[in-house]
Amino acid sequence: MQASTAWGEHLHWERNLAEHTRRAYAGDLDDLATWAARHGVGAWGEVDHRLLRAWLADLHRRGAERATMARRATAARMFFRWAQTRGYTRANPASALEAPRTDRALPPTLERGAATDLFTHLEDAVAQATDPKTEAMAQRDLAMIEVLYSCGLRVAELCSLTPDQIDWDRDLLHVVGKGDKERSTPVGRPAERALQAWLGVRPRLAAAGVAEVFVGARGAAIDPRVVRRVVHAALAAIPEAPDLGPHGLRHAMATHLLEGGADLRSVQEMLGHASLATTQIYTHVTNERLREAFRQAHPRA
Structure with a gap:
């Protein structure tokens, strides 16, 4: 089924999908091709609707x-x-x-008080550093987590951030997100201060010629796995804080914005969601927390 390779090129160059998304879709198509071949279908033009439904039913049986x-x-x-548009099949x-309807689980999030405790803990780590390199690492960690929470960045967006994407005059970050789509998101004052402090000590860690804002211990652009470890470790030090990664801070930012009265469209723009439906999950989080407060406090709940 040679059309698979051409479709992969289409997803890359024409649809401009992220690499992990392309890999996922390629794996899905490979699974279909393998399943179809086992059932005597060796060409895409021979696939019909009944076979596709049987494939999905078999997936369900496989768990x-x-x-x-x-x-x-x-x-x-x-x-x-x-x-069909490329002539590989006559019909679609x-x-x-x-697709089966999915049950969207409410993502765990960070309470406002726990967020305050988190940043107090990170600031204490900077103040207690005993040597210049340790201080620089602590200042970097504070700046990274401030930016993740303030701006709702994805970890890949944080790792690729360069100084020319920071608009100090207008308190904005110009972010390049999924599919190379650009957006601007406001930067809070604490995040700005942490960023400026980090850039002041960044030369202690950064290797020559590295353009990215955040770097690892060896001076190269920081790896997403390192960012995840930093976030998990920082939250582990906060009593009752959930075990979240960088994406959990993005969830917290959206939830706290909506709880504070921000409108859904603005949050959608700040997060870079293509669809408003993706952003609406956070309204379920805030509504559930309102219901819980009602059940606990109202005499006739």
Whole structure:
């Protein structure tokens, strides 16, 4: 089924999808091709709607999560729509393929008080540093976590951040997100101060010629795995704080904005979500917390 390779190129160069998304869709298509071959179908033009439904049903029997099945149905719809336009198939057997509905779990989030404790802990680490390199590392960690929480950045966006993306005059970060889409997000004053302090000591760690704002212990651009370790370790020091990674700080930022009265569209723009439906998960978080407060406090709850 040689169309698979051409479709991968389409996802990369025309759709401009992120590498991990392309890998996921390629794996979905490989699974379909393998399953179809076992059932005597060796060409994409021979695939029909009934076979696709049987494939999804078999995935369910194999214990696939609903989210996985939904993504595979999406991959099939995308592929066959593309294959029909390129002449690989005469029809689109996936046009009416329905994905199973997914149950969206409410993401755990950081309470406001725990967020305050987190930054107090990080500031104390800077104050207690005993040598210049340790101080620089502590200042870097504070700046990274301030920016993640203040701006709601994805970890990849943080790791690729360069000084020319910081607009000090307007208190903005100009971010390059998924699919190379650009957006601007406000920077809070504490995050600005932490960034400025970090840039003042950055030369103690950064290797020559490294453009990225945040660097690792050896001076190169910081690795996302290091950022995750830093965030997990910092939160582990805060009593009752959930075990979150960088994306959890993004969740916390969105939740706290909505709790504070920000409108959904503004939060969508700050997070860089393509769809408002993605942002709406955070309204469920805030509504659930309101219901919990009502159940605990109201005499007739």
